[in-house]
Amino acid sequence: MTITIKTDVVLEEEIKKSKFICQLKRVTSEEEAREFITSIKKKHHKASHNVSAFVIGDHQEIQRSSDDGEPSGTAGVPMLEILKKRELIDVVAVVTRYFGGIKLGAGGLIRAYAGSVNHAIDAVGLVERVEQTRLDIVMGYHLFDSVSRYLSTEAIPMADTAFTDQVTVTCFCDTTQMALIIAGLTEQFHGQLQLTKGDKKLVEVPL
Numbered sequence: 001m002t003i004t005i006k007t008d009v010v011l012e013e014e015i016k017k018s019k020f021i022c023q024l025k026r027v028t029s030e031e032e033a034r035e036f037i038t039s040i041k042k043k044h045h046k047a048s049h050n051v052s053a054f055v056i057g058d059h060q061e062i063q064r065s066s067d068d069g070e071p072s073g074t075a076g077v078p079m080l081e082i083l084k085k086r087e088l089i090d091v092v093a094v095v096t097r098y099f100g101g102i103k104l105g106a107g108g109l110i111r112a113y114a115g116s117v118n119h120a121i122d123a124v125g126l127v128e129r130v131e132q133t134r135l136d137i138v139m140g141y142h143l144f145d146s147v148s149r150y151l152s153t154e155a156i157p158m159a160d161t162a163f164t165d166q167v168t169v170t171c172f173c174d175t176t177q178m179a180l181i182i183a184g185l186t187e188q189f190h191g192q193l194q195l196t197k198g199d200k201k202l203v204e205v206p207l
Contacts, residue, residue, distance in 0.1 A: 001128060003088055007124060015112050019096075051068045056090055063080060079113050131174070132203050135182070135196070136196045141167055144169075
């Protein structure tokens with residue numbers, strides 16, 4: 001299962017007079033993540049810290065974090081742990097801190113930075129990337145109503161319908177469920193349907 005954020009987001013919080021600005025961005029490479037971090041550092045060059053963390057790859061193969069001057073282990077690592085705990089991929093997080101004059105202590109910093117990322121994730125929402133395969137269902141006109149009802153009952157949306165000498169219904173089904181869907185159609189309509197698998201695509205489904 002591959003999960004990422006629904007879209008980029010900026011969330012600002014104030015904790016004991018310090019301002020924390022969390023920015024989450026979808027990225028596809030370490031280079032892209034580092035470019036984003038650099039851009040935030042330029043934009044907020046007067047900030048006390050611009051702490052960062054990112055995870056990239058379907059299995060979180062690339063993991064990096066930076067405390068950017070905060071005490072070691074109190075900022076970047078807690079942010080990275082949240083990204084990992086939420087099972088996210090292809091996301092970079094930068095939390096900008098404008099110091100408000102009150103020290104938070106190690107525990108307070110860990111809670112602030114981790115909490116900032118967590119709250120931003122909750123605010124934007126998540127999507128799961130699912131591979132779907134095209135399925136063309138060719139049938140006689142006399143079967144169209146029955147097939148339409150069956151697909152509706154099974155929560156398989158029809159993406160397209162073409163009426164020629166026969167009817168062709170195009171659906172996109174989760175690849176992992178394709179064998180079961182084909183078996184169900186074949187059994188329900190006693191082999192009267194012509195079923196052809198086509199191209200695959202990735203779609204994002206809200207979690």
